[in-house]
Amino acid sequence: xxxxxxxxxxxxxxxxxxxxxxxxxxxxxxxxxxxxxxxxxxxxxxxxxxxxxxxxxxxxxxxxxxxxxxxxxxxxxxxxxxxxxxxxxxxxxxxxxxxxxxxxxxxxxxxxxxxxxxxxxxxxxxxxxxxxxxxxxxxxxxxxxxxxxxxxxxxxxxxxxxxxx
Amino acid sequence: xxxxxxxxxxxxxxxxxxxxxxxxxxxxxxxxxxxxxxxxxxxxxxxxxxxxxxxxxxxxxxxxxxxxxxxxxxxxxxxxxxxxxxxxxxxxxxxxxxxxxxxxxxxxxxxxxxxxxx
Numbered sequence: 705x706x707x708x709x710x711x712x713x714x715x716x717x718x719x720x721x722x723x724x725x726x727x728x729x730x731x732x733x734x735x736x737x738x739x740x741x742x743x744x745x746x747x748x749x750x751x752x753x754x755x756x757x758x759x760x761x762x763x764x765x766x767x768x769x770x771x772x773x774x775x776x777x778x779x780x781x782x783x784x785x786x787x788x789x790x791x792x793x794x795x796x797x798x799x800x801x802x803x804x805x806x807x808x809x810x811x812x813x814x815x816x817x818x819x820x821x822x823x824x825x826x827x828x829x830x831x832x833x834x835x836x837x838x839x840x841x842x843x844x845x846x847x848x849x850x851x852x853x854x855x856x857x858x859x860x861x862x863x864x865x866x867x868x869x
Numbered sequence: 870x871x872x873x874x875x876x877x878x879x880x881x882x883x884x885x886x887x888x889x890x891x892x893x894x895x896x897x898x899x900x901x902x903x904x905x906x907x908x909x910x911x912x913x914x915x916x917x918x919x920x921x922x923x924x925x926x927x928x929x930x931x932x933x934x935x936x937x938x939x940x941x942x943x944x945x946x947x948x949x950x951x952x953x954x955x956x957x958x959x960x961x962x963x964x965x966x967x968x969x970x971x972x973x974x975x976x977x978x979x980x981x982x983x984x985x986x987x
Binding site: 846 | 962
């Protein structure tokens with residue numbers, strides 16, 4: 705099981721009914737991954753992925769500090785996320801809340817993100833554990849990734865087994 | 870809603886590490902329970918218990934072959950989970966590909982000109 709197909713692929717697992725765990729290795733030392741994760745100008749360059757562009761990234765990186773990201777999607781919509789930093793250990797660990805801003809959403813729907821940066825042979829293993837207040841919230845977060853439509857391939861076990869490791 | 874329920878059932882069944890091992894073994898072909906007992910190093914009652922759970926959610930089928938019962942994988946119930954999580958994973962992959970580019974640049978800056986680093 706140690707031989708993963710590619711360490712450059714994010715692996716998503718669902719450890720419990722209310723958690724999502726995302727892991728990925730990066731070919732850079734910890735302090736650089738941490739910098740790219742916490743510096744607004746840098747976050748702007750990757751956070752939207754292929755889905756749009758970042759309109760603004762505000763980060764007040766201290767315990768109790770707030771963050772807010774606004775993305776303009778390719779479809780022209782603005783979506784925003786915000787939260788608060790709960791714990792910060794530079795280059796090691798960040799704990800913050802996250803709320804997807806939409807009508808009816810309140811801070812009681814906030815997920816708790818626990819990001820850890822770990823050395824791995826000159827590379828960095830990043831683990832993002834998302835703790836949600838309920839299974840419904842967790843499922844909604846996963847559904848938000850469903851824009852590409854259903855993939856038709858049936859290569860079930862190998863990939864599912866890997867994604868569940 | 871129906872999908873969430875099915876997903877949860879099959880998902881819960883595969884959340885257990887031993888059951889994933891059983892599925893891994895069965896992915897390579899049909900097996901009688903004794904093979905599983907041997908390969909996993911578990912007691913037969915435990916293996917049977919796991920097989921029962923897997924059968925309940927439809928992940929494992931069984932057929933009689935003479936005096937033996939052969940278990941085999943039925944992957945279909947996993948497809949919804951697979952698809953469901955996969956597209957979420959894909960959105961993170963896109964994001965992280967962009968992060969890779971940023972990191973390449975930071976790596977170069979830090980290593981300085983004329984120094985290729987590793």
